[in-house]
Amino acid sequence: MQLTVWTYEGPPHVGAMRIATALEDVHYVLHAPQGDTYADLLFTMIERRDKRPPVTYTTFQARDLGGDTAELFKDAARDAVERFAPQAILVGASCTGELIQDDPAGLAKALGLSLPVIPLELPSYSKKENWGAAETLYQLVRGLAGPHVPKPGEERPARDPETRPKCNILGPTALGFRHRDDVIEVRKLLESLGIDVHVVAPMGATAAEIARVGEADFNVVLYPEIGRSTASWLKRMFGQPFTTVVPIGIGATREFIREVAEIAGVDPSAALAGEPSRLPWWSRSIDSTYLTNKRVFVFGDGTHAIAAARVAQEELGFQVVGLGSYSREMARELRAAAALYDVEPLITDDYLEVEEKIEELQPELVLGTQMERHIAKRLGVGCAVISAPVHVQDYPARYAPQMGWEGANVLFDTWVHPLVMGLEEHLLGMFREDFEFHDEAGASHLGHGAKGTTQTAAEAEEDSEPEAQAAPEETIETPAAPQPASAQSAGAPAWTDEAETELRKIPFFVRGKARRNTEKYAAQLGLTAITLETLYDAKAHFGK
């Protein structure tokens, strides 16, 4: 058993729902108890969809368990086909449905329906949402396009040089993080290369279109967590190559264009010409100097976390101090990325572990999910959301892709705005005791909700309670909640009053770093007390 407060991913059948809901005419019949219908609201409320997800739940109850739940499933499947007239159905079970072992696949087959039936085996007690989405897409494509696989030995006919190359886009789903806009942006990139889009799957595809995916020349995999297994199968069966670069950020977008051009045999120079994104100049502009080496912690799904770390480090000039992901499927890639920044990779789906890591690293900015947003808020650190799990705020009314040239502009804006701005940072540093321009006022452009803190001793006492106490919204802890003397571990150097007071004059967003560096410095020298002198010696030792 795993103790969970919040979870980064839903169960695998929710992943299957993300595929079904993204498609146009495919229905999902799910053997599940009544409460599992909550999943509908993910789509209608969080994503604001105007239609119910195409899902029929059997909603069996305890009293049905002694009777014939299998019959219930067959009735539900038959009714769904009649009522919704889909072109294909997915059948499967949720976690509880799995336990009663009714075999939805066999039952659906026994119905003799005159449409393709795709059975899904999604082990709820070992797998999760993204795996479920990937598996569902794979089974669907295999089921519908399978009959069109060329016979062994049959050569893929060469593309007529007179026609434009065409590709599929694999991976965008319902309830995805900015999938809606990423698809538009990637279509623009492909168009700039003179490449047509054959099928986007699953987003907006019909069953008939899925059956024809094999006709494209190659595949673009937007989200490897979801699209890679399908792309690998298509490569084996139809000889379609697929892309490996995810175009998030300037560097990755350039590489993506080169990769696609190479696969399609077209010239990328026109697509790479000009200055299609503002990010490079915005980042070089001198007002951005203050972004240099801002300590940033990155956590999200594999695709977005790895991409965000690269953009943060190479394109905004931040310093990546932590990198992690809840996508175990991408652990290998994440470890490789962490090695680039010389940080320890954090691969976990335990929210409490992530929280601990952020507290320990004391970053100045968190790039994470909605869960890290809560953590950052509590710690008084700026945060931008880069990945699912999604929240209603992750569906902006405006066009806000993460990918491509425009995506890079969006990243610049959303990641830089939560930070205290350059000039303001200086003024906060110079006039620390100004009665309304002190750190409690926080960054002026963030409104009243983003105040920093100058705590009273009593508040500090409260904050350092051992258990993470339910904190009301108003109280935000400092990045480094000052430890009362009593809470200090034996042997650790103690702060003198004078040094502690001086430390408080340091703006809150760098105070944590100053405290940690000073303590480290004092410990290295074997000092027992931290004086005013130690504080400034440490500052000189470490540099800014």
Add this chain to the structure above:
Amino acid sequence: MSELALRDTTAAERGCAEPEVLKERGQREVFCGLTGIIWLHRKIQDAFFLIVGSRTCAHLMQSAAGVMIFAEPRFGTAIIEERDLAGMADANDELDRVVGRLLARRPDIKTLFLVGSCPSEVIKLDLSRAAQRLSRQHMPEVRVLNYTGSGIETTFTQGEDMCLASLVPEMPAEAADAAPSLLVVGALADVVEDQFARTFKALGIEHVSFLPPRRSAELPAVGPQTRMLLAQPFLCETARLLEERGAQRLEAPFPLGVEGTTEWLQAAAEAFGVDGQRLREVIAPAQRRAKVALEHYRERLGGKSIFFFPDSQLEVPIARFLARELGMTLVEVGSPYLHRQHLSRELELLPAGTQLSEGQHVDKQIDRCRAATPDLVVCGLGLANPFESEGMTTKWSIELVFTPIHGFDQAGDLAELFARPLLRKAKLEV
């Protein structure tokens, strides 16, 4: 729940025909009982709710509550994994380990509820034995109780019923010479509870307590001198267990709207020999205020038709309020379950011929709703936006359990919840 027997008594008592009830079976678009934890974990401040379930349970809690909770919640899920399914002894050891870790992390917790889920029920994980075992280990610091919030057995608010029912055996027995006391049953917003407490005090009813209490150690006593007043219509099992311990249920409608609140307080007043004149004097100011507050919404709501999808079992009392105090027309009043006895007064007050439905076949109900084109549809979050996109106006039913709506001073707020969607529709020019 001997439904048949209850129906007979009620029909006999009322001496009138059964209301028209459409009983349906099919897909039920409702939450399971786990969802009650969202308000219970805030109401009982020193309790922790540990769901023993699957990733789906954890995901449900976060999706249904995620937007609303900012602090670390006092609930969590022990997620059953593949290896737990291999052998039962293993699952119990695992549970002990998880509980140990949890209690070490949260020393402020005095009561731990192990909450059963669909998977734990299906694999027959005996949580009552686990609770006894863990109680022995952790008493006196922490009492461990259990109840089921599983979707195969409970619908939405029935989770609260099961939770409160698990507290009943823990309630101390009242003293042999105890004076009559009043027990208000059902979680209420703190502000509403305080208002009612003041009113009972003004009526001269001295011994008043509430279940659930705000602190789990403060469980009220129960016995033959206890008169219970149900504040919520979904407390079937809790009321039954309290009656077994001698408590007498006071027959009343539920304290929603002016009429419901008046009769509810009147039931208490009569049981405690408070004279009618005193009751009228005590409640007159709040009653007057409530009527003034309702006046704001009468014009917008009067004559408008409303369709209720089943959700919290609050549908019947709220429909009664909207029909009788605001002049709305009831197209269909759906409820997951109609407790005929607890609702007997409510059903009498409903306009004659009101179409009630019990259970659900969501697709057929959607067909009926579309055909009726009501002015307002009360439904769950999964259905609301799809209806809105079809041009209908909706009120999310979940807000009715997350908003203080009981009592005189909230009657206006309750009306406003229904007026707002109509006002918004009238206001928007886009």
